[in-house]
Amino acid sequence: MTTLESRTGHPLEMTTEAEVTAVREVLADAGFLGEHVRYAFFAPEEPAKNDVLAHSPEDRPDRRFRAVLLDLSTGRSWDTVVSSTDRVVVSSLELDPPVDGQPPIIDSEFEFIEDVLNASPDWLAALEARGIEPASVRAVPLSAGVYDYPDESGRRIARAFGFQQDHEKDHAWAHPIDGLVAYVDLTARSVDRVIDTGIVPVPATSGNFDDPSVQGEHMTSLKPIEITQPEGRSFTVDDGHVRWGKWDLRIGFNEREGLTLHQIAFDDRPICYRASVAEMVVPYADPAPVRFWQNYFDCGEYMFARYADSLQLGCDCLGDIHYVDATIADDLGNPKTISNAICMHEEDYGVLWKHSDIFTGSREVRRQRRLVISFFTPIGNYDYGFYWYLYLDGTIQLEVKATGIVFTAAYPEGGNPHSSEVAPGLGAPYHQHLFSARLDMTVDGPRNAVEEVEAQRMPMGEGNPYGNAFRQSRTRLRSESDAQRASNQGAVRTWHIVNPDKQNALGQDVAYALHPEGKATLLADDASSIAARAAFARNTLWVTAYDPAQRYPAGDFVNQNAGAGLPAWTQADRPVDGEDIVLWHTFGTTHFPRPEDWPIMPVDYTGFTLKPVGFFDRNPALDIPPSPGTCH
Structure with a gap:
């Protein structure tokens, strides 16, 4: 043994x-x-x-x-x-909590929060004034953030809302007890203060999306889809070492980042040493006295991947599936294995390349497919799926799927400029889901640089007499202060990670390009507390010199930390041109909830793509065989 x-x-x-x-x-x-x-x-x-x-x-x-x-x-x-x-x-x-911040909120604290609230005379009086039985109220300890409350410095604080649950199977998110919040000392297990801005009717709408009477009769017109691979799957997995086609990589898992990818290589050429989603923040837009502090770092404040689902064949994953278990530790330090935490399978993805030629009569087509490596985790009301895709042509893509239940509040008769009405009397505050991908790049080796590449319009005149010309602009990012960039979809802005020591057959530096979606970054005011704490989300791109201790863009201990991570690190203004570098990419969605998002939200998508640019001398997928059967 x-x-x-x-x-x-x-x-x-x-x-x-x-x-x-x-x-x-x-x-x-x-x-x-x-x-x-x-x-x-x-x-x-x-x-x-x-x-x-x-x-x-x-x-x-x-x-x-x-x-x-x-x-x-x-x-x-x-x-x-x-x-x-x-x-x-x-x-x-x-x-040192005032300096370092607090450890994340843990399950043991979720377990006692309702007992703490129900021992508070002020909380009980507020419920009594609303005619609500304390036993029917569900509450959670929510991260407190950092605000101008000197008495909270160094103390382990959470804030708690109440949601009324009508029965054991009732989804309490439908019944927010608005106008009421408690500030809780988690160490003393006591309520510091209760803020009650007035009685607001508790929404009576149902949120029970899993109730057959709410779902209605199921459609009968959808026929089964069967995904089969008669000869088995094309990839192998050996203790986290994955091989598929020309791809070679390792996978890992931890409770903060969830799924991690390591030593990603194509045809024995390194591309990325380590890739993960290292942080995310969900800032809310409602400035109400009971809600202004709502800004959740699901990675850093809650270790959200510790709640990862055990995935089910035919539900979460479809096809010839390989599952990987993930082992973490529970609150007591005992091992906890999440069965089927990671799902791996192949997907057909349409046409890879195709041409029908008028001169030669040639008609060739090849099918694209991708290797999918994914996990799904619930955290409170939301559920997030993280899907890494590897394609036959050397492309890498991350897609994040957000679903679950929107965070709720009462919706007043006069409306709320910071919230949507999603059901009668039920509001969902505007918010964002902003993720930070940490991409430790090794494009054909450890010495890399980043060039900002965009389209540049040219005025009509000499050299462009008919006004049709445009060209490509390239700017090398030399230092960490230079390499704090915003996306610009109007200019088709991308960032090329180049290796100045390696050239292709055309004499060009080999490269991979980061293609951002170009959606909004953090919308909160630059002077706000959340802008300091989630400074990573103010830029689409940061580039830093590699440091093994710099792992999380908002710092190691985000809970009740006034601000750490990328802003502090980049003050050194280290060189990033031809160095061992790390890219930090902010991406995400801005959510103005719709009635269609209630009582459960259809998946919303966000992500980014890494594509080879001169990394190969020609199309690397020419050797993909034709499809069997009637295609040829």
Whole structure:
């Protein structure tokens, strides 16, 4: 039997239950755990890039894990790193909350929030004035943000709304108790204050989308779709190592980022060392006294991937599916395995290339297909799916799918300029879903640079007498201060990640282009608290010099942190031209909810694409065989 101490393999292999158990035993033996101590975060502590790239199969990797520990009784917390291989605590640092921020909100705090509220005379009086039984109220601890409340500094604070639940199967999101919010000290388990701006009728509409009487009779005109691969799937997976066609990569999973992709290569040529969604923020637009603070960092404040779904064949994934389990740690540090957390399958994607020639009579067509690697996670009212696509022509794409239930409020008779009415008397505040993709690029090697490429109109005149000309403009981004950029769809702006040391057959620097969607970035005022805390979302692109400690664009500890991450890092203004660089790409949607989004929201889509530009000397998909059967 292989022990942890003797285990050989790749440093980025998936986390095992034995490793989670070993970390807990090491922390317990070192005196870090106790009756009131909980895990607020647990994830692999990946080695630095150079160490991973220098790894050989016979090496014994030192497997390390980062565990953030929270003492619920005192509010003290420690950021620890443990080697499960050597069974030692490698480092430990106690957090200073006013400076560092707080650990994320955890399940144990969700469990007691209603008891805390129901022990508050002010909360109970507000419910009584509304004729609402406390036992019918569902509440959640919501991240507090950072505002001009000196008494909250250094304390672990949450804010809580109430939603009325009429019965056990009733979706309480349909019945917000508006005009009422509680500020809660999670350590003292007490209510600091209750803000009650006046009684508002609780919306009576139903949100029970899963009730057959709400759904109505199911359609009978839809015939089954069967996806079959008679000879089996075309990809292989070996402990997170994926091979498909000319693609070669590793997959990983942690509770903060969810699915991660590593060492992505095509035809043995590296493209991206590591890709993930490293942060997201959902800022709300309603400035009401009970709602102005609503800005949720689902990654950094809630570790949203710890709630990832166990995916189901025929429901979440269709076809010849390969599932991968993911192991994380629960609040007590015990291993928790999410079965079928990651879904992998192939999809037909229409025509790859085609031409019917008038001179030669040639008629050739090839089918495109893609490898899909995905996971889905619910967090509160919303559900998010993350789908990475790899295509036969070397394209990489990320698509995020947002669905679930919109966050609700009462909708007043006179209307609300910051909210939509989605059902009678029920409003959904305007908001955004803004994601930050961390793309550690290695386009044909570690030395890369970024060029901003866009279309440039030319005035009619000398050299352009008929006014039809336009050209391509290219600007090299030299330093971190230069490389804070906005999208410009009117100019077809893209960013080319080039390798100045490698040229194609035409003498051009090999490159991959980042194609943004070009949608709105953060709409909150630049002077606002959320603009400081989610500064990453104010730009579409940031480029930084690689630093293994710089992993999350809003900082390591986002909860109750006034602002960290990219703005602080880029003050050094390090060079990024021909260096080992990381791209941070902001993308997302601005949601003005519709009646069609109630009682459950059809999927909304957002994402970005990475496409080869001169990375190959010609079309890399010429060798795709023709489709069998009647096509040829």
